Amino acid sequence: MDHFLYRDGQLMAEDVPLAQIAAEVGTPVYVYSAATLLRHFRLFDEALAGMDHLVCFAMKSLSNQAVLKLLGDAGAGMDVVSAGEYMRARAAGVPGDRIVFSGVGKTREEMRIALTGGIRQFNVESEPEMEALSEVASALGVVAPITVRVNPDVDAKTHAKIATGKSENKFGIPISRAREVYAHAARLPGIKAIGIDVHIGSQLTELDPFEAAYRKVADLTEALRADGHEITRLDLGGGLGIPYARDNQAPPLPLDYGDVIRKTVGHLGCEIEIEPGRLIAGNAGILLTQVIYVKSGEDRDFLIVDAAMNDLIRPAMYEAHHDIVPVVEPAPGFEPHAYDIVGPVCETGDTFARGRSMPRLAQGDLVAFRSSGAYGAVMASEYNSRPLVPEVLVSGDQFAVIRPRPTYEEMISRDTVPEWV
Incomplete structure (x- = not known):
């Protein structure tokens, strides 16, 4: 469920017409629904009711400060994978004891920043990382709480580029080696193993892979306890998928x-x-864009929109599907027309959909890419020197720009030219 619905013939973000946002902010623009973000967080919180738990929002999906504060104030923790994400979480008011630091390549400086600022735990992914963390923590005179990420060799049945739990993936240590790795951790002075971490992939649409992985974690918990380790916390990762196509x-x-x-x-x-x-975050956001041109090709018609692969890269990177809908509600019984929906970037890969059935559209019409709140704005770039897409947060009948679109001058001014050029 989300809060992007047609009302009186217009697509709304909660109680705000998307056409109003386009008129005031311009396009392309990401629009997020606060009500949807909070509803989805609470669904997870309620799903674990009665268990001692913490729902940590995976910031890599959407890291705008306004969104982090909204979720943090509702009680969410944060899962971060870089010092930058850690600093964003802290700047949004999330305390260190609700921040989990994941990621396969943490640097010593990132470790120092998190240890100095406060951290709930590090999800350690390798023995060299474990040893580095022990040295950094010992130099600071602290003990770093850790879980060790184990790779359970479970097929998540998802896209190959977002699967993380098979033996050939780069993540974690083989679960078959877990007991010797935990024994090694127990000998290091600057860390203390308090739990186990597992994460098998993203956009999972079945529960069986979760169950298979978690049963292996349960067996490992009992084995480690028998070895004398105090295992009190299980980080079970994320990965539950969303319906990108409504049908x-x-x-x-x-x-x-x-x-x-x-x-x-x-x-x-x-x-x-x-x-x-x-x-x-996924269904809590849309990418709002405008048709620049309708172009007739040899055997197809193109909708050329002002959003591009630098604004939403998922279709180019993953062949990902997004439902694309007009902002003006189509009349009942409209005759559909097939379009290739493309952006203006000079790449054939800048294609959002091929042969997509749509109502007939014209230059200036607005369309919305649904389910683009996750891995949309965070993966955007300035490719082709296109300014980063702005972001808007809606709550009820009000909205605010939570990241403005930079001007061309601001974008260019970040470059410096050496005196000798």
Whole structure:
């Protein structure tokens, strides 16, 4: 469910017409619904009711300060993968004891920043990282709490570029080596292993891979406890998918996901952490764009819009589908027309959809890319020297620009030319 619905023939963001945002802010522009963000966070929180738990929003999906503050004030923790994300979370008012630091390539400087500023735990991904963290923490006179990310060799049945739990993936240590790695951790002075971390991929649409991975984590928890380790926390990652196409079967609900957690690890008495990103943010955002031209080709018609692959790269990178809808509601029984929907960037890959059935559209019409709140703005770039797309947050009948579109002068002024050129 989201809060982007037609009312009186106009697509709305909660109680704000998207046409009004386009008129005042310009296009392309990302628009987020505060009500949808909060609703989806609370669905996960309620799914784990009765268990000691923390829902950590995966910031890599959407890291705008306004969104982080909205979720943080509602009680969310944050899952970060860089010092920049850590600093963003802290700037948004999220305390260090609600921030989990993940990622395969943490630097010593990133470790120092998090240890100095306060951190809930590091999800460690390798023995060299574990040793580096121990040295940094010891130099600061502290002990860093860690979980070790284990790779359970479970097929997440998702796109190859966002699968993370198979043995050939770069993430974590093989679960078969976990006991020796935890024994090594116990000998290092600057760290203390308090739990286990696992994350098998993103955009999962079935629960079986979660269950298979979590059963392996349950067995490992009991084995590590038998070895004398105090395992009190399980970080189970995120990855639950969303329905990008409205006519596809809906993925499992957070409530069903919570039941899998209870069934597989609920008996262990551990605090549970989960790290959803896409399901909280994905359907909470749209990319609003305008038709520049309608172009007739040899055997197809093109809708050329002012959004491009630098604004929303998922279709170019993952062949990802987004429902694309007109802002003016089509008349009942309209005759559909097939368009290739493309952007203005000088790449054939700057194609959002091929042969997409749409109502007939004209120059100046507004369309919205649904389900683009996650991995949209955060992956945007200035390719072709196009200014970064702005972001807007809506709450009820009010909206605010939460990241402005830079001017061409601001964009160019970031470059410096050496005196000798």
